[in-house]
Amino acid sequence: MFNLEGYCDWCQKPAMVLQHQYCDGAKYYACEHCNDYAKIDIRLYDLAEMENMAQK
Numbered sequence: 001m002f003n004l005e006g007y008c009d010w011c012q013k014p015a016m017v018l019q020h021q022y023c024d025g026a027k028y029y030a031c032e033h034c035n036d037y038a039k040i041d042i043r044l045y046d047l048a049e050m051e052n053m054a055q056k
Helices: 035-055
Strands: 004-007 014-021 027-031
Touching: 004 027, 014 035, 027 035
Parallel strands: none
Antiparallel strands: 004 014, 014 027
């Protein structure tokens, strides 16, 4: 699961990370400790973006 070496975009520490992608295509990486927070953050952002698109 966490198969990439890199820096976590949430805690800024070097670690094994997992890639996440927002609905707008932006990619970010989360370590095991920040992964749950990252999933919530991305889900909330994506929902807000979809709402904005639906209102247009």
